[in-house]
Amino acid sequence: MEHQHKLFPLLLLLLFQVLIVASQTDSGDFTALSSLIQSWKNKPLNWVGSDPCGSDWDGIRCANSRIIELKLPGLNLEGELSSAIQSLSELDTLDLSYNAGMTGTIPKEIGNLKNLNSLALVNCGFSGPIPDSIGSLKKLTFLALNSNKFNGNIPRTLGNLAILDWLDLDDNQLEGSIPVSDGQGQPGLDMLLKAQHFHLGNNKLSGPIPLTLFNSSMILEHVLFDHNQLTGSIPSSLSLLSKVEVVRFDKNRLSGRVPNSLNNLEKLSEIYLSHNELNGSLPDFTGMTRLTYVDLSDNNFNSSDIPSWVYASSLPDLTTVILKDNQLSGTLNLSSGYRRSLQLIDLQNNAITDLEMGNQKLNFDLRLGQNKICLENGVSNEVYCKAPQVIPSYSTPTNNCPTPSCSNNQIASPNCKCAFPYIGNLSSRAFSFSNYSNTSYYAEIEQSLMSTFRKENIPVDSVSLSNPIKVTSTDNFQLTLNVFPSQADRFNTTGVSTAAFVLSNQIYTPPAFFSPYIFIGLSYSYYGGEPKGSKSSNTGAIIGAVVGILVFLVLAILIGLYIIRKKRTRSSELNPFVNWEQNKNSGAAPQLKGARWFSFDEMRKYTNNFAEANTIGSGGYGQVYQGALPTGELVAIKRAGKESMQGAVEFKTEIELLSRVHHKNLVSLVGFCYEKGEQMLVYEYVPNGTLMDSLTGKSGIWMDWIRRLKVTLGAARGLTYLHELADPPIIHRDIKSSNILLDNHLVAKVADFGLSKLLVDSDRGHVTTQVKGTMGYLDPEYYMTQQLTEKSDVYSFGVLMLELATSRKPIEQGKYIVREVMRVMDTSKDLYNLHSVLDQSILKGTRPKGLERYVELALRCVKEYAADRPSMAEVAKEIESIIELVGVNPNSESTSTTETYEEAGAGNGKHPYVNDGEFEYSGMFPTIRVDPQ
Numbered sequence: 001m002e003h004q005h006k007l008f009p010l011l012l013l014l015l016f017q018v019l020i021v022a023s024q025t026d027s028g029d030f031t032a033l034s035s036l037i038q039s040w041k042n043k044p045l046n047w048v049g050s051d052p053c054g055s056d057w058d059g060i061r062c063a064n065s066r067i068i069e070l071k072l073p074g075l076n077l078e079g080e081l082s083s084a085i086q087s088l089s090e091l092d093t094l095d096l097s098y099n100a101g102m103t104g105t106i107p108k109e110i111g112n113l114k115n116l117n118s119l120a121l122v123n124c125g126f127s128g129p130i131p132d133s134i135g136s137l138k139k140l141t142f143l144a145l146n147s148n149k150f151n152g153n154i155p156r157t158l159g160n161l162a163i164l165d166w167l168d169l170d171d172n173q174l175e176g177s178i179p180v181s182d183g184q185g186q187p188g189l190d191m192l193l194k195a196q197h198f199h200l201g202n203n204k205l206s207g208p209i210p211l212t213l214f215n216s217s218m219i220l221e222h223v224l225f226d227h228n229q230l231t232g233s234i235p236s237s238l239s240l241l242s243k244v245e246v247v248r249f250d251k252n253r254l255s256g257r258v259p260n261s262l263n264n265l266e267k268l269s270e271i272y273l274s275h276n277e278l279n280g281s282l283p284d285f286t287g288m289t290r291l292t293y294v295d296l297s298d299n300n301f302n303s304s305d306i307p308s309w310v311y312a313s314s315l316p317d318l319t320t321v322i323l324k325d326n327q328l329s330g331t332l333n334l335s336s337g338y339r340r341s342l343q344l345i346d347l348q349n350n351a352i353t354d355l356e357m358g359n360q361k362l363n364f365d366l367r368l369g370q371n372k373i374c375l376e377n378g379v380s381n382e383v384y385c386k387a388p389q390v391i392p393s394y395s396t397p398t399n400n401c402p403t404p405s406c407s408n409n410q411i412a413s414p415n416c417k418c419a420f421p422y423i424g425n426l427s428s429r430a431f432s433f434s435n436y437s438n439t440s441y442y443a444e445i446e447q448s449l450m451s452t453f454r455k456e457n458i459p460v461d462s463v464s465l466s467n468p469i470k471v472t473s474t475d476n477f478q479l480t481l482n483v484f485p486s487q488a489d490r491f492n493t494t495g496v497s498t499a500a501f502v503l504s505n506q507i508y509t510p511p512a513f514f515s516p517y518i519f520i521g522l523s524y525s526y527y528g529g530e531p532k533g534s535k536s537s538n539t540g541a542i543i544g545a546v547v548g549i550l551v552f553l554v555l556a557i558l559i560g561l562y563i564i565r566k567k568r569t570r571s572s573e574l575n576p577f578v579n580w581e582q583n584k585n586s587g588a589a590p591q592l593k594g595a596r597w598f599s600f601d602e603m604r605k606y607t608n609n610f611a612e613a614n615t616i617g618s619g620g621y622g623q624v625y626q627g628a629l630p631t632g633e634l635v636a637i638k639r640a641g642k643e644s645m646q647g648a649v650e651f652k653t654e655i656e657l658l659s660r661v662h663h664k665n666l667v668s669l670v671g672f673c674y675e676k677g678e679q680m681l682v683y684e685y686v687p688n689g690t691l692m693d694s695l696t697g698k699s700g701i702w703m704d705w706i707r708r709l710k711v712t713l714g715a716a717r718g719l720t721y722l723h724e725l726a727d728p729p730i731i732h733r734d735i736k737s738s739n740i741l742l743d744n745h746l747v748a749k750v751a752d753f754g755l756s757k758l759l760v761d762s763d764r765g766h767v768t769t770q771v772k773g774t775m776g777y778l779d780p781e782y783y784m785t786q787q788l789t790e791k792s793d794v795y796s797f798g799v800l801m802l803e804l805a806t807s808r809k810p811i812e813q814g815k816y817i818v819r820e821v822m823r824v825m826d827t828s829k830d831l832y833n834l835h836s837v838l839d840q841s842i843l844k845g846t847r848p849k850g851l852e853r854y855v856e857l858a859l860r861c862v863k864e865y866a867a868d869r870p871s872m873a874e875v876a877k878e879i880e881s882i883i884e885l886v887g888v889n890p891n892s893e894s895t896s897t898t899e900t901y902e903e904a905g906a907g908n909g910k911h912p913y914v915n916d917g918e919f920e921y922s923g924m925f926p927t928i929r930v931d932p933q
């Protein structure tokens, strides 16, 4: 006997493993991923089931059953990066950029991702120190942690990333000095001989720039240390970087002279040394033959006379020289000519006394304001003494098409289509031009973006740039970038994350004059497209499924046997209702259909010890938690507070009733917990929130006309079931948009039904009760007579339909939706003259077919006399026929075309149950009470 007890669980475990192997995802990876994403919010719609690899979860890619890519930028995700990440040991790419709601620290366990090649966490909410363990990611080539709130030092272990190409720690709160190796085993950034990018700007780094940081073995192209607190002089070793193109040391506390050796940097194109304490005469840059942009402003340079490299033709590409706020004196002598490429020389606020022009005409922008020369009479009116230029506005022009007027946050694309673009700020960290009115630069950026999106196969219709500005805090040149979708009016999850990935991972290479760039994207929340679900037609999946089912059957039999055996030996261990019997005066154990009993310890485990992070709703009744069962199934657990606890008999009545109600359009009860003085109800988790959240835009799920029709039909079918097929029938009594939940496929599920008062003394027709309900949805006849029938639900349903057509609350600014619709309605006019009250977003594009019939039906539901209103079955039938008229199969989202209502179980009386819930907008599950009879 004892041996068998030990053998059975072992067998089960083995079989479970067989079952999981039948899926295309490695079981360890699935477990790690489930744990990683367990408390994340706003996950992609198609993250359902237990086979991310086999069912192509958005943003996840696999190879040989192992997860190798998590590409999730721009998805509005919220959560933390937990240590569970370490088990995804084949991970090559991890990108969570542009999810401002991703917070917390980077776990040190990240160091175990030995195969990680690219790590991008750009513009999230991460904080705390960067763990030393990042230095163990030996295969890393791309590391972008910019625009977070990381603090502490730059870990010197980064020096161990021997093949790192891109290091971006910009825009954080890092402090301390830049680490270099000490020759005694301590690593430092000087060891990064494969790095082309050191982007460490906009932090709080201090101390001198170490002389040994740079040497001739390095291939650095971009050295960006701007906006820190670095001191000391510019290290002469900078001149050893023969490949360097951009140097930004601006906005630090560097002092002394600029080393003469910098003149060797033949590839240098942009050099920013402004806002330091540099002194001596202006350096000689005549050797930097590729120079385009020089900013030496706000230092203590004190040359007498301006050296000729500033304007003469020896540097053919130089467009811009900014020397303002120094102590330059003497004459600016342009009389022997100046180079054609010149766009701007800014010498404001110096001590220049003279300008020699000879026969030249000024055809570049010269700024001499606040110099002695501009204080002289007769000169101060010259253009070059006036205030500096402003950047002219720009916006990508349309492609020879008329601009449509778009509604509801949509924006017209350059191809004149209204859509929800993916939006962000695209900034050049070293823009090499100053002639901002020359729009050919913008056009070149637009073309290069489009060609990258095309090459990467991303469904982009067009891009537009607008709002050029020079950002004062960073000196970056910034444009607003809108990326428009090609197929529909919005991107789906894959569209957004792939487009964002191109920018977060620097796959897009801009024209040299814009390089290097950063992109900071907004989160995108207008996903469209139907989730693919886990339907998969490939043979692997089918074989997997068949094997799975077989194994499952064997498993089920074994579990049955096991339970029977266990029961015989220690009957209490698995009997869910032993605890019931131990509570005195609770009557017999409840008769449940399909619902499970859970122990308190299980509940605690599944909700992470009722963690704050798992809370999804709360109210007078207590709290609702999200939990995950060991199977991966997500549940919503309603835990009653002390005050809203019911007696055992009432609780039993409630779970018996709920467990009998099974319908696709009703939120179903998974189980309950009644132990240790706690009462909890475990419901299926409905991921997409309430219909009210969708209509008010809170959940970011956009409802087009067809979706609205389908939601109406789903809710009507759920109610029809309660009225006509549940036994005994149930009157909901609180139909409203916050009681309709939407699942993964946006199928409507009615919540908060059946909490109930058993009315034995009434006939089938109506019952007399104390009036309950929600203002705006309340049947006036019921209100006056206190006689409750199913038709009261029909009334509320009519109000709900008007809410769906108008996206207005039933009572808004003192106006009652029913009266408003009746007031403007005129059946002789187009769309019954309802344009002014309808939701404008369903009016644009194709005409909302069947809308007139829909509103007529809604108005029949809200007839004054109950007898004049249709039954819910009639309402459902009429909506079906409207949907057919639109040309859509009303059952297209269900697996079978014929709706099968499961017959409700025990009880043969026909007494209607009446919802006696409390009415509060309190999250997903309102209070449930049962009054004893």
Ligand SMILES: *[C@@H]1O[C@H](CO)[C@@H](O)[C@H](O)[C@H]1NC(C)=O
Residues within 6 Å of the ligand: 181, 190, 191, 215, 216, 217
């Ligand atoms: C540059 O520095 C690295 C690391 O300190 C060292 O390995 C390399 O030999 C140095 N190269 C030269 C030319 O000094």
Ligand SMILES: *[C@@H]1O[C@H](CO)[C@@H](O)[C@H](O)[C@H]1NC(C)=O
Residues within 6 Å of the ligand: 255, 256, 257, 277, 278, 279, 280
């Ligand atoms: C330049 O700055 C350095 C350091 O601040 C200082 O020691 C030196 O005297 C200054 N030289 C001149 C010419 O002002």
Ligand SMILES: *[C@@H]1O[C@H](CO)[C@@H](O)[C@H](O)[C@H]1NC(C)=O
Residues within 6 Å of the ligand: 280, 302, 303, 304
């Ligand atoms: C610049 O300043 C230094 C120190 O104050 C001085 O010795 C030098 O003559 C100045 N040069 C010019 C051109 O004014």
Ligand SMILES: *[C@@H]1O[C@H](CO)[C@@H](O)[C@H](O)[C@H]1NC(C)=O
Residues within 6 Å of the ligand: 331, 333, 334, 335, 336, 356
């Ligand atoms: C300006 O340059 C011209 C040509 O090189 C020269 O003839 C003239 O003397 C210069 N003027 C001054 C004030 O240095």
Ligand SMILES: *[C@@H]1O[C@H](CO)[C@@H](O)[C@H](O)[C@H]1NC(C)=O
Residues within 6 Å of the ligand: 424, 425, 471, 520, 521, 522
């Ligand atoms: C883009 O830049 C503008 C102006 O600096 C700023 O107001 C806005 O918040 C930025 N947007 C993002 C997504 O960073």
Ligand SMILES: *[C@@H]1O[C@H](CO)[C@@H](O)[C@H](O)[C@H]1NC(C)=O
Residues within 6 Å of the ligand: 046, 459, 487, 492, 493, 494, 495, 529, 530, 531, 532
């Ligand atoms: C997302 O959109 C792309 C292109 O528009 C399409 O190929 C893909 O099937 C869509 N994905 C889903 C899950 O709908």
